[in-house]
Amino acid sequence: MSTRPLPAAAASAGAVDLFSKFDPLIQIREGLLATGVKDPFGLVMERVLSPTRAICNGKETILLGTYNYMGMTFDDDVIAAGKQALDEFGSGTTGSRVLNGTYAGHKAVEEALKDFYAMDHAMVFSTGYQANLGIISTIAGKGDYIVLDIDSHASIYDGCKMGDAEIVPFRHNDISALEKRLARIPEGAGKLVVLEGVYSMLGDVAPLKEMIRVSKAAGAMVLVDEAHSMGFIGPNGRGVAEDQGVLDEVDFVIGTFSKSVGTVGGFCVSNHPKFEILRLVCRPYVFTASLPPSVVATAAVSIRKLMHGHNKRAHLWENSKRLHAGLKALGFTLGTEVPQSAIIAVIMPDLEKGAAMWEALLAEGLYVNLARPPATPAGMTLLRCSLCAEHSDAEVSEILRMFENAGKTVGVI
Ligand SMILES: Cc1ncc(COP(=O)(O)O)c(C=O)c1O
Numbered sequence: 001m002s003t004r005p006l007p008a009a010a011a012s013a014g015a016v017d018l019f020s021k022f023d024p025l026i027q028i029r030e031g032l033l034a035t036g037v038k039d040p041f042g043l044v045m046e047r048v049l050s051p052t053r054a055i056c057n058g059k060e061t062i063l064l065g066t067y068n069y070m071g072m073t074f075d076d077d078v079i080a081a082g083k084q085a086l087d088e089f090g091s092g093t094t095g096s097r098v099l100n101g102t103y104a105g106h107k108a109v110e111e112a113l114k115d116f117y118a119m120d121h122a123m124v125f126s127t128g129y130q131a132n133l134g135i136i137s138t139i140a141g142k143g144d145y146i147v148l149d150i151d152s153h154a155s156i157y158d159g160c161k162m163g164d165a166e167i168v169p170f171r172h173n174d175i176s177a178l179e180k181r182l183a184r185i186p187e188g189a190g191k192l193v194v195l196e197g198v199y200s201m202l203g204d205v206a207p208l209k210e211m212i213r214v215s216k217a218a219g220a221m222v223l224v225d226e227a228h229s230m231g232f233i234g235p236n237g238r239g240v241a242e243d244q245g246v247l248d249e250v251d252f253v254i255g256t257f258s259k260s261v262g263t264v265g266g267f268c269v270s271n272h273p274k275f276e277i278l279r280l281v282c283r284p285y286v287f288t289a290s291l292p293p294s295v296v297a298t299a300a301v302s303i304r305k306l307m308h309g310h311n312k313r314a315h316l317w318e319n320s321k322r323l324h325a326g327l328k329a330l331g332f333t334l335g336t337e338v339p340q341s342a343i344i345a346v347i348m349p350d351l352e353k354g355a356a357m358w359e360a361l362l363a364e365g366l367y368v369n370l371a372r373p374p375a376t377p378a379g380m381t382l383l384r385c386s387l388c389a390e391h392s393d394a395e396v397s398e399i400l401r402m403f404e405n406a407g408k409t410v411g412v413i
Pocket residue numbers: 127128129130132153155196200225227228256257258264265266
């Protein structure tokens with residue numbers, strides 16, 4: 001691809017091809033495809049049968065890479081609410097939340113979030129990505145400091161870039177590194193510490209209790225992204241901060257509807273007394289269309305059902321423990337010593353082996369996520385497995401058998 005001539009439109013004398021910066025990536029991709037593996041980033045779900053099964057390449061496939069932790073996507077009540085909203089409110093709002101895009105359903109889902117977290121305020125965005133972009137860039141401005149874990153999600157980094165604050169990264173999950181960075185910030189400056197409950201690449205949990213203690217002692221506000229813990233972790237599924245008994249000390253919780261809630265959307269909940277002003281000043285909230293009525297209707301029902309999801313949470317923990325122990329026993333290298341969340345990362349020796357393993361698993365009838373740098377820490381290639389509360393015991397056994405077959409075929413175990 002890199003060696004082909006430029007199309008006529010871009011080939012005028014002296015033109016710099018703005019795509020030349022992608023050449024190294026194009027070469028890696030072409031090199032990988034030349035080995036004969038399928039494009040691991042081009043899979044099509046031809047039909048989706050349930051939260052845990054789909055037809056891919058004409059074959060029934062177990063899904064182990066969807067972040068559909070609580071399996072709400074096919075819940076009867078959730079689907080009925082979506083259909084009803086389509087009938088009653090139409091297919092889309094065609095407008096911003098601050099103009100014509102706030103329907104009864106948007107207020108209802110914000111009420112559901114306030115009840116779910118027992119917090120005073122909830123603001124719904126069109127995606128979790130936009131929630132991070134909007135909240136971080138709006139609350140931390142010129143002269144302020146954002147102290148963030150170096151392994152933070154892209155949406156957190158992009159939110160930092162969009163604002164004008166000074167960015168201070170610290171080593172992943174390192175409490176004393178956080179403390180040292182905070183101590184170096186000039187007296188009187190505004191400080192925002194940004195953490196995640198579960199880090200999605202390796203599935204490890206943050207020591208939020210200690211980190212929040214250190215942050216508060218330094219006079220910082222704290223934002224925690226609980227994208228991968230909402231619905232599952234904590235006695236009421238409110239996330240890692242709830243689990244570690246520090247939710248009351250978190251200033252802003254960011255979350256998404258695209259994982260446990262089972263649809264699309266993002267949010268921020270908070271007890272800050274001035275929170276509502278954000279609706280007027282937060283650009284990724286104001287300058288984009290609001291979520292379709294069917295989406296907010298499904299989200300509201302899903303969130304309310306998640307409040308009572310204790311049995312599902314217990315089963316998901318069982319699944320996570322069984323898969324972790326089984327993969328470890330087979331000889332795979334995993335991202336965490338013990339299961340800490342519903343994400344289990346299998347570390348591959350390199351991208352070639354990772355892609356080959358991904359393809360061999362798909363041939364067995366199992367879909368997982370292939371993750372590679374720059375999304376992964378320390379240049380790792382990972383097969384990321386995310387479990388669902390709807391995976392049956394028999395499916396977990398089948399998954400382990402598939403990993404064993406594929407691992408032996410590719411020579412990873
Ligand atoms: C930690 C974290 N925050 C935010 C997001 C963005 O969520 P959404 O899919 O709703 O844009 C993700 C999605 O992968 C994530 O992992």
